[in-house]
Amino acid sequence: MMTLPYPYSSSARFYALRLLPGQEVFSQLHAFAQQHQLHAAWIAGCTGSLTDVALRYAGQEGTTLLNGTFEVISLNGTLELSGEHLHLCVSDPHGTMLG
Template sequence: MKVFAIRLKPQDDLRQSLKNFVKQEDIKAGFILSAIGSLEAAKIRFANQDVSTVLTGKFEIIALNGTIATTGVHLHIAISDREGKTIGGHLDDGCIIYTIAEIVIGASEKFTFNRTFDQQTGYQELEIIEQNSVVRSQNPELILYD
């Protein structure tokens, strides 16, 4: 596994910056290990909604999770406001850094992550391509190494 650490600056767009970094480093199967920082605007798509919501104000980044690759990113974010109220959902373009964002990214060299249309969900979903010999478990979502 490779590990990358990046620091985003004020006015950077969180999602766009991560997409650019993934392309720059040619990350085929990445994931967020750690993320903290602050936002001055957030654009989040809440569960089972078609449209994202724009939030203004100052927010702390509490969590950022998901997969990132040159083929696409799928990230969820949790943020808190000045009273500590926390909200989260699907990270969208338009989350603008206030002071900084410190992000640590892991990248697997054993997989490639693709996004392919899933007829059951109607969305582009994660497709895991194995690069080395593996043993599949009975659960198709779980991959075990030999």
């Protein structure tokens, strides 16, 4: 176990963001970052469900479109005004993991 001789402080700001049904995730994240003048952000997690999902699997150039309702298992990564690097994992109604 590591102990620190003195507490570290941080200037990090933390936000909780709730999207309404039907709102598109990436556009809402970018709008939130612009509204709060966030030049770089780290997305630590996400809970919820999505309807219709677009995934780009590793090593693939094209996007795979999934229709239906999906439970978000994990969403994390970085978001900058110039772009994002996000990882999404969802499950379908049968429990199959995709992402």
